[in-house]
Amino acid sequence: MAGLAITTGRDDELVPVLPVIRAHLASVKLVADGRSPGVTSGVIQADDSKIGPTMPVLTALLSDAQLKLLDIMSEPYMDSGEWPVWHYVEAVMYDRGHDARAVLKSLPVAGSTNIGSRSYGLAWYDHNQLADDSRPALTAAAGLHVPRLEPLFEDKFISVLKYLISCQQKVKPSPDRVERAFVTPDDFKRNFPTTTSEFRAALPDILQHEPLLWRGINPSGSHQDGWRFELGQELMKLKDVDNLAAYVSRVVEIVEEERSATFQEYGRLRRDLLPPRDDEQPTITPTVTPVITTPLYVNQGLITELDQKQGQTKWSLDKLLQLLRELNDCYAEDRPFACHALVRAIIDHVPPILGCTSFEAAVSSYKWTRTDKKYMTRLLDFKTQADDVLHRHIRTSKDPISMHDLVPLGSHMNALLRECVDKL
Known part of the structure; x- marks a missing residue:
């Protein structure tokens, strides 16, 4: 540019x-x-x-x-x-x-x-x-x-x-x-x-x-x-x-x-x-039903579109849909290790939809737009972080992985799923 x-x-x-x-x-x-x-x-x-x-x-x-x-x-x-x-x-x-x-x-x-x-x-x-x-x-x-x-x-x-x-x-x-x-x-x-x-x-x-x-x-x-x-x-x-x-x-x-x-x-x-403390009188407050908005990692509209593809494609989408729903559930419940494992499972699961045998092959050979190519490269780099979560042995110090490590990748995952849905 x-x-x-x-x-x-x-x-x-x-x-x-x-x-x-x-x-x-x-x-x-x-x-x-x-x-x-x-x-x-x-x-x-x-x-x-x-x-x-x-x-x-x-x-x-x-x-x-x-x-x-x-x-x-x-x-x-x-x-x-x-x-x-x-x-x-x-x-x-x-x-x-x-x-x-x-x-x-x-x-x-x-x-x-x-x-x-x-x-x-x-x-x-x-x-x-x-x-x-x-x-x-x-x-x-x-x-x-x-x-x-x-x-x-x-x-x-x-x-x-x-x-x-x-x-x-x-x-x-x-x-x-x-x-x-x-x-x-x-x-x-x-x-x-x-x-x-x-x-x-x-x-x-x-x-x-x-x-x-x-x-x-x-x-x-x-x-x-x-x-x-x-x-x-x-x-x-x-x-x-x-x-x-x-x-x-x-x-x-x-x-x-x-x-x-x-x-x-x-x-x-x-x-x-x-x-209440001994010196504190309990107070009676009106009952209020809070409105709770559940944070989503994967765009719900994409999951709905994917579900509508059931029976219209040669691919069985049951496992992918369940992985996506579990990812959103774990994200809403602040479960960073489960989220890392599920993101890793999803990016390894979908390459055949794009005509590739692995996510590495999909990133390098599939015809992405310039923006989506950057997103996919970042998702590929994320596999190292997911491997860390899945395979690092126990140690004496606290693990630094947190929910914040997932935040930048939500748009990347949605880009991948958008391409998969359009391809089906």
Whole structure:
């Protein structure tokens, strides 16, 4: 990718630009002192009465080191369309006198980073293991701090978001079945004709790092670009958003409400389960039935599609379906070792569907899209980690494998299953 050029010319549908955000944030001021070359050392400071009390979580004034980190990460991305590897970021930050890992972890975060919960910060990365070849990414919220990201996130991202919301508003639900609606790269091309192929190729990566949008990214082996976006009702939570600051404010509000609700429910359960202290009188609280959302590792829609293929293909799908269901069950119950074993079993089980005798052969010889090829390579690398779980002997120290080691691979597994379902 030569560079993340955004448009090939003026596109009226894609230009809400700065006058709009300034009109919306009449009480907002830009604080700057120019301490870091190439980046304005300041942020948009919001009046809580205008855009909500949670907004300052991600718009608080950043330190020099934090701004330098965002600048170092954003420059290669705007040049090439890919976030730089962590090894590069660490080296450049070290040359400038900073510990990149410590600075990254110091960036503000809203919500909860616990498994099964949602959070939102300026950066997206594996909180437990930062490998040298990993590529931490910046979220749309970083566009409030880094001027070079402003055209991408303030302008184009918000226009795409509005378009997705308008598409969702046109979906007509059926009382008899689940109607799944998708937006494809071809739809984006038709509706935003002046956007470049580089920008359309970057869209899945951008959307995957936004907590209310990432589940919509759906690998599609039937489309040449290898992805599509599944519309959903959660988009309507953002229907009143008209600029980047309002978007960040709304997302922070949602994840903070979820965190607060989880904390309150935990407190209620703790009070119900533990006896009161001698000096504490028990309190009677109204009975509330909590709404529990079970986290899924494998997209349920893919499992349903696979089940519908039963009897329509020469392959027996019983074992595969059971493996997938058990994987989702173990993931919901925080069973990391069982999850590792099941992921390993699944990737070894499906290659015949793709006309290959092994997963290694499928990765090397099957005709994948460019994105899916990267996903499959990562899944192949995962086999070493699964072997560690399955075959390492007992030792005196605690095993470091946890549920967090699975999180980056959910999209990879869904891409593999999407291809298998399309192939059946």
